Amino acid sequence: xxxxxxxxxxxxxxxxxxxxxxxxxxxxxxxxxxxxxxxxxxxxxxxxxxxxxxxxxxxxxxxxxxxxxxxxxxxxxxxxxxxxxxxxxxxxxxxxxxxxxxxxxxxxxxxxxxxxxxxxxxxxxxxxxxxxxxxxxxxxxxxxxxxxxxxxxxxxxxxxxxxxxxxxxxxxxxxxxxxxxxxxxxxxxxxxxxxxxxxxxxxxxxxxxxxxxxxxxxxxxxxxxxxxxxxxxxxxxxxxxxxxxxxxxxxxxxxxxxxxxxxxxxxxxxxxxxxxxxxxxxxxxxxxxxxxxxxxxxxxxxxxxxxxxxxxxxxxxxxxxxxxxxxxxxxxxxxxxxxxxxxxxxxxxxxxxxxxxxxxxxxxxxxxxxxxxxxxxxxxxxxxxxxxxxxxxxxxxxxxxxxxxxxxxxxxxxxxxxxxxxxxxxxxxxxxxxxxxxxxxxxxxxxxxxxxx
Numbered sequence: 001x002x003x004x005x006x007x008x009x010x011x012x013x014x015x016x017x018x019x020x021x022x023x024x025x026x027x028x029x030x031x032x033x034x035x036x037x038x039x040x041x042x043x044x045x046x047x048x049x050x051x052x053x054x055x056x057x058x059x060x061x062x063x064x065x066x067x068x069x070x071x072x073x074x075x076x077x078x079x080x081x082x083x084x085x086x087x088x089x090x091x092x093x094x095x096x097x098x099x100x101x102x103x104x105x106x107x108x109x110x111x112x113x114x115x116x117x118x119x120x121x122x123x124x125x126x127x128x129x130x131x132x133x134x135x136x137x138x139x140x141x142x143x144x145x146x147x148x149x150x151x152x153x154x155x156x157x158x159x160x161x162x163x164x165x166x167x168x169x170x171x172x173x174x175x176x177x178x179x180x181x182x183x184x185x186x187x188x189x190x191x192x193x194x195x196x197x198x199x200x201x202x203x204x205x206x207x208x209x210x211x212x213x214x215x216x217x218x219x220x221x222x223x224x225x226x227x228x229x230x231x232x233x234x235x236x237x238x239x240x241x242x243x244x245x246x247x248x249x250x251x252x253x254x255x256x257x258x259x260x261x262x263x264x265x266x267x268x269x270x271x272x273x274x275x276x277x278x279x280x281x282x283x284x285x286x287x288x289x290x291x292x293x294x295x296x297x298x299x300x301x302x303x304x305x306x307x308x309x310x311x312x313x314x315x316x317x318x319x320x321x322x323x324x325x326x327x328x329x330x331x332x333x334x335x336x337x338x339x340x341x342x343x344x345x346x347x348x349x350x351x352x353x354x355x356x357x358x359x360x361x362x363x364x365x366x367x368x369x370x371x372x373x374x375x376x377x378x379x380x381x382x383x384x385x386x387x388x389x390x391x392x393x394x395x396x397x398x399x400x401x402x403x404x405x406x407x408x409x410x411x412x413x414x415x416x417x418x419x420x421x422x423x424x425x426x427x428x429x430x431x432x433x434x435x436x437x438x439x440x441x442x443x444x445x446x447x448x449x450x451x452x453x
Contacts, residue, residue: 002248003170010164015072020177022072023086026064027181030057034185046222047105050192054097054185061090061181069174081158085151085171089178089240092147093186096236099139100229103132104384106221106392110135114389114419115398119406122418129389129419133382133426140232140377144239151175169247176240179233186233193227196220221391228384231431235376238438242369245442249365252449253358264362274352274360278368278441281348282375285341285437286430292337293425299329345437349444353452361452365445369438376434383427390416 004016034057038049065086073079103110110132117128155171158164200216208216254261266272303326313319353361392398393413398406406412445452 003166003173006166019072023068023177026068027061028184030060030064031182031184033060035188046219050189057182057185058090058094062087065178076162078158078161081154082174085154085174086178088147088151089175092143092236093179093182093233095143096232097229100232100381101225103136103381104228104388105225106388110385111388111392114385115392118412118415122415125415125419126422129382129386132385133378136381137374137377144236147175148172148243173244179237179240186230189226190230193223196223217395221388224384224387228380228427231380234435235373238435239373242438242442245446246365249446249449252446253453256450256453264359270356270360271363274356275363275367277352278364279371281368282371285344286375288341289430289433290425293429295337296330296333299333300326303329345440349441358452361445365441368441372434372438376431379426379431383423386419386423390420
């Protein structure tokens with residue numbers, strides 16, 4: 001909408017400002033229809049049912065994008081260029097769904113590789129999971145790079161056809177909105193994950209039948225994948241949006257100084273330091289987030305051990321555990337331990353901007369965003385792959401050299417549980433938090449730009 005104001009100043013067409021709202025409206029309609037088409041079946045994987053609904057959402061989103069771009073952005077009959085840019089964004093969301101499923105679903109090589117590594121102990125399980133996490137960065141980064149390149153290119157073609165400014169950057173904005181058209185469906189899949197996870201826990205505590213447990217395990221495994229793909233989708237959209245906000249920051253500084261500001265010179269010492277500190281910020285923030293989980297986890301383990309020791313009837317099913325105490329520890333610990341990461345995320349860009357000035361702040365934003373997207377991809381997909389490697393073993397899919405099933409209660413399963421435990425703070429805390437950090441960096445630099453000039 002900010003970019004739309006700049007084009008409105010030339011065309012006096014309010015559609016440029018309202019476009020994001022209208023196209024998201026079409027996206028919501030597409031998502032609602034897609035969600036209603038999802039139907040469960042014992043004859044096929046739950047992931048297949050969810051994917052079918054998502055494909056319908058994507059098809060309807062493309063149709064909606066065609067209607068909106070050709071009715072609102074059709075300046076001099078060139079609106080089709082923005083339609084192409086929008087399709088690039090929609091296909092990018094589809095690419096992230098496929099990439100995440102490949103790396104975190106149990107039917108593909110990466111998860112099977114981690115499960116095989118579990119045969120030789122926790123150390124090889126960790127090594128294999130970290131390797132998978134690092135590997136995921138290639139396809140994710142390439143998908144983002146292609147999306148930015150082609151959407152900017154199509155926007156520039158619109159500018160060449162109409163002679164109007166800001167076409168390239170508005171093309172990337174249209175791609176971002178295209179990617180976000182299916183956000184409601186993706187968020188529904190994200191919520192599906194913890195619901196199925198807790199349903200499995202309830203079924204286990206209720207001593208439900210093995211058939212019920214098998215069903216909840218299948219749903220839980222799919223839930224791990226949908227949680228991971230949501231985070232990948234969020235980071236991808238954050239990367240596209242951060243590029244827009246970075247451009248908006250450059251424009252804001254140019255407006256405040258009255259001088260053109262369209263390049264960032266990393267050869268300058270201050271600017272290089274800003275970029276260097278931006279990359280550091282991402283890793284220090286992740287360290288604090290992971291440590292927070294470790295502290296909370298330690299406190300809960302001590303509480304559970306105390307309850308088992310003082311109330312032996314819990315294990316026999318004759319006494320009820322004090323659930324409220326554990327929930328209280330979790331909540332208090334989460335709030336207390338996330339103060340430091342929160343202050344770091346807000347304070348670091350402000351300090352860099354005030355001490356090293358506007359161009360260094362731009363470098364921090366740019367490099368911090370790149371590092372954040374890459375590290376978030378490692379944490380999200382690596383954690384999801386570890387989790388589903390454990391599920392893969394629990395479902396009886398892993399076999400030894402003699403063809404015997406390696407399942408629950410085996411050393412391989414114990415090793416996979418260690419990997420899953422390591423992956424939990426990766427995929428459930430640090431990875432998603434980096435998505436917030438990326439958006440926060442962009443927002444703080446844009447809002448406080450006058451302080452840095």
